[in-house]
Amino acid sequence: MDPLELAASLASAGPICDRCLGRRFAGLGSGVPNAERGRILRAAAGGGASVPEGRCWVCQGLWPTLAARAREAAELVRDREFATFLFGVRLSPRHEAVEEFLAERFPSPWAEPFRRDVNRELGKAFERELAGREATVDFARPDVQFTVDLDTGAIALTVAPAFFYGRYRKLARGIPQTHWPCRSCRGRGCVSCGGTGKQYPTSVEELVLPAFLAASGGTGGHLHGAGREDIDARMLGRGRPFVIEVKEPTIRTLDLEAIAREVNAAAAGKVEVLDLRPGTADLVAQVKEERADKRYRARIELARPVDEEAFTRAVGALVGEIEQRTPERVRHRRADLVRRRRVLAATGRLLSSTEAEVEILCQGGLYVKELISGDGGATQPNLASLLSIPARVAELDVVEVRDGS
Numbered sequence: 001m002d003p004l005e006l007a008a009s010l011a012s013a014g015p016i017c018d019r020c021l022g023r024r025f026a027g028l029g030s031g032v033p034n035a036e037r038g039r040i041l042r043a044a045a046g047g048g049a050s051v052p053e054g055r056c057w058v059c060q061g062l063w064p065t066l067a068a069r070a071r072e073a074a075e076l077v078r079d080r081e082f083a084t085f086l087f088g089v090r091l092s093p094r095h096e097a098v099e100e101f102l103a104e105r106f107p108s109p110w111a112e113p114f115r116r117d118v119n120r121e122l123g124k125a126f127e128r129e130l131a132g133r134e135a136t137v138d139f140a141r142p143d144v145q146f147t148v149d150l151d152t153g154a155i156a157l158t159v160a161p162a163f164f165y166g167r168y169r170k171l172a173r174g175i176p177q178t179h180w181p182c183r184s185c186r187g188r189g190c191v192s193c194g195g196t197g198k199q200y201p202t203s204v205e206e207l208v209l210p211a212f213l214a215a216s217g218g219t220g221g222h223l224h225g226a227g228r229e230d231i232d233a234r235m236l237g238r239g240r241p242f243v244i245e246v247k248e249p250t251i252r253t254l255d256l257e258a259i260a261r262e263v264n265a266a267a268a269g270k271v272e273v274l275d276l277r278p279g280t281a282d283l284v285a286q287v288k289e290e291r292a293d294k295r296y297r298a299r300i301e302l303a304r305p306v307d308e309e310a311f312t313r314a315v316g317a318l319v320g321e322i323e324q325r326t327p328e329r330v331r332h333r334r335a336d337l338v339r340r341r342r343v344l345a346a347t348g349r350l351l352s353s354t355e356a357e358v359e360i361l362c363q364g365g366l367y368v369k370e371l372i373s374g375d376g377g378a379t380q381p382n383l384a385s386l387l388s389i390p391a392r393v394a395e396l397d398v399v400e401v402r403d404g405s
Helices: 003-013 018-023 034-045 063-076 093-105 114-129 204-216 256-266 281-289 308-316 368-373 383-387
Strands: 084-090 144-149 155-159 162-170 220-225 234-247 271-278 294-302 320-325 338-352 355-362 391-401
Touching: 003 018, 003 034, 018 034, 018 114, 063 114, 063 144, 063 155, 084 114, 093 114, 114 144, 162 204, 162 256, 162 281, 204 220, 204 234, 204 256, 204 271, 220 281, 234 271, 234 281, 256 271, 294 368, 308 338, 308 383, 320 368, 355 368, 355 391, 368 383, 368 391, 383 391
Parallel strands: 084 144, 234 391
Antiparallel strands: 144 155, 162 234, 162 271, 220 234, 294 355, 294 391, 320 338, 338 355
């Protein structure tokens, strides 16, 4: 296909501006604007004088209107912090039809989509409207994204969440990691929950998130944890890794030391946060999929007295591979599977003839309560069967969540 013949054919089909003509050959060379490319091709092909954009049958004078759209977009984010942006457009039915017609009647292997040209022009106009603010285009995960409807002129703004990484320590029992709707009313509010719609008065998420929302101006958010401890277990040591996701933040650069102080003061005796730093969307999946080794400390109640030697021998026999079916207590919300996990180390001591303390270092995903009780034989081996007496965990603490496991 000869570019000059195609350019001449296009120019003779109807009034077409230099920009729309040049866009059909955008793949020829680089660093030349479409309008300049179209002017050169028109002259070389003998296509006559340039056509004003207002008379162009392709764009119908769209380009001068984009500055106003960019100005509206800049006003939408005038009070919002962002470092990256992206424009997208929704073509009008007429623009869609023209694109299809050009592809069928004047096919060009060098053509650039009309949509891409408009997006680029909107981006340039938007940068001019920023008046000194620094922002760059990001095609993957922009902080703010605008969708311009070319038919109506409406602009839709999408604000990406902000993410913050940290660790939390849960110092009190009876607190879930995230909000639990009331089992009776499923969050609507009833006599059972006192009208709160919640199964538990608060959660780690509810104690941590408000400070982030207040500082960022976000409209909501979530806490994503690296696993979760039982509601009746404490999370001690250096804490459990988590990522806070803040929806539609106005401010993205936060004083995380001040937020930590605020959370720790407001949730005194219940929850503490530490090691806060900015995060990314990728960290959410990384944290949620992490299978870190964990160290537990449990106080155990034994149905009958045992001697120290037999107890020490039984605890030591837990080290190695454990076959564990999903515990009965969580089968209603977890897949009923048999998992294989390893106990990496186990030590223990008797506090009395029927009470003991054990410390277990194991792979992530092992249910420690069932490692002690056996869960009716669903966990093998287990401490109760090794001692030949019933045993149960009276209190459980997570004392370490290891890094890089």
